[in-house]
Amino acid sequence: xxxxxxxxxxxxxxxxxxxxxxxxxxxxxxxxxxxxxxxxxxxxxxxxxxxxxxxxxxxxxxxxxxxxxxxxxxxxxxxxxxxxxxxxxxxxxxxxxxxxxxxxxxxxxxxxxxxxxx
Amino acid sequence: xxxxxxxxxxxxxxxxxxxxxxxxxxxxxxxxxxxxxxxxxxxxxxxxxxxxxxxxxxxxxxxxxxxxxxxxxxxxxxxxxxxxxxxxxxxxxxxxxxxxxxxxxxxxxxxxxx
Numbered sequence: 001x002x003x004x005x006x007x008x009x010x011x012x013x014x015x016x017x018x019x020x021x022x023x024x025x026x027x028x029x030x031x032x033x034x035x036x037x038x039x040x041x042x043x044x045x046x047x048x049x050x051x052x053x054x055x056x057x058x059x060x061x062x063x064x065x066x067x068x069x070x071x072x073x074x075x076x077x078x079x080x081x082x083x084x085x086x087x088x089x090x091x092x093x094x095x096x097x098x099x100x101x102x103x104x105x106x107x108x109x110x111x112x113x114x115x116x117x118x
Numbered sequence: 119x120x121x122x123x124x125x126x127x128x129x130x131x132x133x134x135x136x137x138x139x140x141x142x143x144x145x146x147x148x149x150x151x152x153x154x155x156x157x158x159x160x161x162x163x164x165x166x167x168x169x170x171x172x173x174x175x176x177x178x179x180x181x182x183x184x185x186x187x188x189x190x191x192x193x194x195x196x197x198x199x200x201x202x203x204x205x206x207x208x209x210x211x212x213x214x215x216x217x218x219x220x221x222x223x224x225x226x227x228x229x230x231x232x
Contacts, residue, residue: 004161031218043162043208043222056219091161098216104150104169107220109161 004110006092012116018080021113024073025094033107034067034077035091043091049075050097082117089114120145120213122223130229131199139194139226141209150217151192152210153183156225162208168192169217179203204230 005024013019025032033048047057052069060067064083069075079086093107121144131137143149150169154162166177173185183194192209209223 033218033220042224043220045219045221048218056214093161095218104167104212104217106164106167109163111159111161 004092004094004108006090006110006113008113009111010114010116012118013082014118015083016081017117018078019082019086019115019117021077021090021092021115023075023077023092023110025075025092026108027073028096029094029108030097031095031105031107032069032075033093033095034075035093035109036088037091037112038088046077079115082115084117087115087117120211120221122209122211122221124207124209124223124226126226127224128227128229130231132231133201134198137194137196137199137203137228139207139209139228141192141194141223142190143192143209143211144190145211145213149192150212151183151185152212152220153177153181153192153194154208154210154222155179156206156208158205165194165207199228199230201230201232204228 007022034046037043046059047067049069067077089112091109091112093109095107096105098105123142152167153165155165156162165181166175168175168185176182181196185192206225206227208225210220213219
């Protein structure tokens with residue numbers, strides 16, 4: 001399998017523009033996660049989906065951020081309008097449904113999208 | 119709320135020397151604990167995880183970690199470091215359903231001297 005695929009790998013945009021980040025999870029995985037990594041705040045979970053349904057979006061910073069998962073093989077994270085403080089590396093990760101009540105399945109991370117908002 | 123503290127921002131060790139990276143967590147229930155590694159420009163890779171049972175867990179690349187409930191710690195160790203181990207290491211606690219909500223520490227950057 002190709003692993004989690006993210007596009008674009010790098011994005012440079014100007015303040016006020018709309019930005020869309022894309023993610024293709026590993027085929028067959030049930031969960032999809034979006035994370036943001038910054039120097040100031042480290043790695044933060046923004047939102048995660050189970051079987052295409054958003055389960056927890058409490059990490060989404062504000063209404064300018066939205067995420068969708070229209071099908072099992074594709075998700076987007078959109079920022080509209082973008083601001084310089086949104087500059088970060090955005091990671092997508094996916095995992096399988098746990099096999100038991102006390103189990104956990106590894107989250108496989110994509111290579112990330114480095115977003116720069118000027 | 120859950121939190122993870124990695125007190126060392128940078129650590130430098132000589133190749134072949136032993137390594138211990140510290141991690142302390144705050145979590146009300148039995149924690150799901152993880153160590154991830156991130157090489158420059160790459161995503162994160164899981165080194166090892168702990169849910170229950172044996173408090174000493176083995177991971178990939180020769181790493182191990184020990185869960186100490188009394189100290190709320192989950193330190194990562196490796197007996198002999200290789201130059202390829204230079205990377206950033208993140209400790210995380212999993213909260214929520216099946217531990218899916220990962221809360222990461224700030225990370226420790228490991229430099230290996232030859």
